[in-house]
Amino acid sequence: MVDTDKLLAALRGLAGGVVDTSTLIYLERLELLPRVAGCVQLVLIPQVIAEFGGEIAGATLLATAPTGTTDQAVCRSASLLHLPVLSEDRQVLLAARRLGLGYYNTLMLLLALCARGDLPLAAYPQLRRRLSAFARYGRDILAVGDALFHALGAARPGG
Template sequence: MTMDIKTALHDVQQFKGGVIDTSTLIYLERLGLLNRLASVYRLLVVPQVLQEFGRSLPVQVICVEAPPGAADQALCPVASDHRLAVLSDDKHVLILARSAGLVYFNTLMLLLLMLYNDQLTVVQYRAFFHDLLIFARYSYAVRAFGDQLLEHILSEKKRLTGRKTFLLQRER
């Protein structure tokens, strides 16, 4: 169910927003990151998810029309129509997204996205990751992939920081 690091990094770099499902809303709410993510990225929700969630959402989260039926079945067509990622921690939904050729993120990937875009520090990322693992049931393969992507992001940040430092020193 995992992808390669190069594809994942490309997806992180291109991320503009997504259609979010109930599981990811709950996870982000538990982590205290839902408002923060909604203020930076375009987050859409379908009525079925809104009903399942049963609580108010940040005003930035937009409810859009969706095909009738189960929430799981509505996410992919809406994500495709809006050219956004599918945001879910439900393995079934992620399999549907992958088979439809859509970009998909779970909450772990959203944490890595926030780290990549300097919306979290490494210390904050690690604390949120620790908290996430208390209630998220990620397989060993998913956690290992997250660790690989984290190392890749950190090495890229180190390389870019070194380059910035070099350029600043050259300008002096």
């Protein structure tokens, strides 16, 4: 079972991370990429910029990244910079875990924005529905997201 309080504290403190192409695509599909880039530091490596097809306004660009596949370079860059990994790719997230890094998917990133006050909590249900229409999150991930959403609502005045 996930420690909701601990995860909420981590989400409130999330200042950014090294982002994978998959998360950029998801944020773009949700029409939130510029907003997220303005709220948290999105660190991009050259391989991700090439895969995504361009730079992101407000993102931090690394001139060089460690060698290896894009997935390996994302995790190695995050390790070198002491930042979490932002990805939808299960293998990337598992690699981040093995390296002892923090890791978050787009669902958790949305909740982080809500927890930090950068996104209205009322916007989350519709964004979750839209995200669930194309993201391949398991029931367990969605259940964690729902628990966090309810905890955030309960923590609000009148919640």
